[in-house]
Amino acid sequence: MFSKWFSDKSGFALPIAIGALVFFIIIIGVWAALNLSLFKTSSAQTSSIQALSACEEGISYAMKKNLSLGNYQYTSQEGLNVSINVTNPTTTSNYITKVITASVNAPQKRTVKVYLGNVIPGAVIANGNINMNSNSTITTNNPSIPGALLSGTLSKDANSLVIGPAQHLSDFTPYKNAITQVVRSMMPSVPPVPTNYTTLSNPTCGSALTGNYVLIDGSLNNHCNLTINGNLVVNSSNFSVNTNSSLTVNGNMWSNTLNINSNANLIVNNNLYANGSVTDNSNSQISIGSNIILTGNGSALILNSNSDTISGSIIATGNNTSVTFNSNSTVNGNIIISDGNLDINSNVNGLSGLIYVGDSSGSSSSGNITINSNNTINGLVYAAGSAQIGETTVQMNSNSNINGALLVESGNLQVNAGSEIVYNPANFSNITNLLSNYLSAPIITGSWHEPGT
Numbered sequence: 366m367f368s369k370w371f372s373d374k375s376g377f378a379l380p381i382a383i384g385a386l387v388f389f390i391i392i393i394g395v396w397a398a399l400n401l402s403l404f405k406t407s408s409a410q411t412s413s414i415q416a417l418s419a420c421e422e423g424i425s426y427a428m429k430k431n432l433s434l435g436n437y438q439y440t441s442q443e444g445l446n447v448s449i450n451v452t453n454p455t456t457t458s459n460y461i462t463k464v465i466t467a468s469v470n471a472p473q474k475r476t477v478k479v480y481l482g483n484v485i486p487g488a489v490i491a492n493g494n495i496n497m498n499s500n501s502t503i504t505t506n507n508p509s510i511p512g513a514l515l516s517g518t519l520s521k522d523a524n525s526l527v528i529g530p531a532q533h534l535s536d537f538t539p540y541k542n543a544i545t546q547v548v549r550s551m552m553p554s555v556p557p558v559p560t561n562y563t564t565l566s567n568p569t570c571g572s573a574l575t576g577n578y579v580l581i582d583g584s585l586n587n588h589c590n591l592t593i594n595g596n597l598v599v600n601s602s603n604f605s606v607n608t609n610s611s612l613t614v615n616g617n618m619w620s621n622t623l624n625i626n627s628n629a630n631l632i633v634n635n636n637l638y639a640n641g642s643v644t645d646n647s648n649s650q651i652s653i654g655s656n657i658i659l660t661g662n663g664s665a666l667i668l669n670s671n672s673d674t675i676s677g678s679i680i681a682t683g684n685n686t687s688v689t690f691n692s693n694s695t696v697n698g699n700i701i702i703s704d705g706n707l708d709i710n711s712n713v714n715g716l717s718g719l720i721y722v723g724d725s726s727g728s729s730s731s732g733n734i735t736i737n738s739n740n741t742i743n744g745l746v747y748a749a750g751s752a753q754i755g756e757t758t759v760q761m762n763s764n765s766n767i768n769g770a771l772l773v774e775s776g777n778l779q780v781n782a783g784s785e786i787v788y789n790p791a792n793f794s795n796i797t798n799l800l801s802n803y804l805s806a807p808i809i810t811g812s813w814h815e816p817g818t
Contacts, residue, residue, distance in 0.1 A: 435451055491534070493775055498781045553636075597614045599623070642659075659682065680701045
């Protein structure tokens with residue numbers, strides 16, 4: 366029948382049939398080529414995943430076995446040979462203890478490298494995004510120490526720099542847990558307000574009284590100086606040291622809200638326990654020999670004088686508290702805010718420890734830090750961050766600086782024009798050993814996948 370069809374259509378059928386056959390062969394060829402290409406691509410991707418998985422197995426093995434310096438061989442669960450190299454960091458560092466490199470030659474060449482350490486390993490550790498505007502810098506000044514470890518994205522313009530490789534952060538939890546333990550160890554035991562002190566009312570100006578007193582007045586009059594050689598409880602809900610007056614307490618002081626007015630002084634040689642807000646004037650002075658401890662919810666500490674000095678720490682134990690520096694004050698200890706916010710509108714001198722701003726209440730408005738233009742703080746800075754996804758947790762306005770390191774538990778870090786975060790462990794060296802107690806297990810401080818050459 367087929368031959369008859371040809372004989373009947375001999376004028377046109379043969380060329381048409383040949384053309385159809387050629388077209389059919391071309392289609393089959395294209396289909397085969399595409400499938401071969403897809404097969405090769407799929408095979409290559411599978412090989413790459415297998416190789417990287419084997420390298421990461423090798424890293425986990427080295428960490429679990431706590432391998433000492435040297436070269437090792439490991440066989441992955443899929444039977445791939447993994448070469449493991451454990452070395453010291455290329456430059457001497459007390460903050461990175463080991464470098465582990467795992468390599469696979471087949472089915473594809475791949476390498477995974479991690480740094481291990483037991484303290485804060487870089488300038489910024491951010492469990493979120495980092496946004497950098499013109500001429501801003503995050504730096505460790507050391508290629509062996511990551512400039513930034515972050516779980517989110519790094520956005521920067523061409524003029525901004527991260528010096529020290531920016532790396533992916535897989536887990537912020539070890540740092541959160543360690544800092545939480547450090548903060549707990551620093552929280553003071555706040556004694557109850559004494560109730561058995563001698564009542565004091567309308568004291569004679571210029572008096573120097575020895576003993577423990579409860580002052581029941583609402584203010585210290587203008588041009589009035591009072592010295593208490595002992596402890597003092599201020600019973601008023603809102604107490605003022607008025608213009609050109611001075612209150613000196615050579616012991617501990619308990620108060621509610623305190624206002625230090627123009628040209629007035631408050632001097633407490635031990636601790637000040639304030640169950641309310643504390644505010645002074647630009648030409649007044651607050652001098653605390655030990656710590657200021659804000660115990661009330663909603664309390665605020667607002668320091669407006671360049672003469673303000675806290676020889677110890679500022680500690681806020683209540684919820685929704687705030688600390689604001691509007692002057693070049695001096696704090697020789699730490700700043701611990703359990704739940705609230707920190708605003709730096711001036712340089713803070715003397716800091717060389719932990720600056721912790723927490724969000725213990727889970728509020729969407731707590732745990733945030735703002736450093737305004739041309740100001741610098743030193744130390745290990747920790748911001749717990751807003752509970753709202755995408756919110757800015759740490760805002761560094763133009764030409765502001767952090768010398769030490771910054772940890773951001775949640776939310777975004779905004780580094781604006783000309784601002785710098787410079788890794789300087791010396792500025793928190795007094796808490797390094799304490800941190801090491803809680804970061805004793807090796808931590809992957811950073812890793813990156815390198816294609817084999």
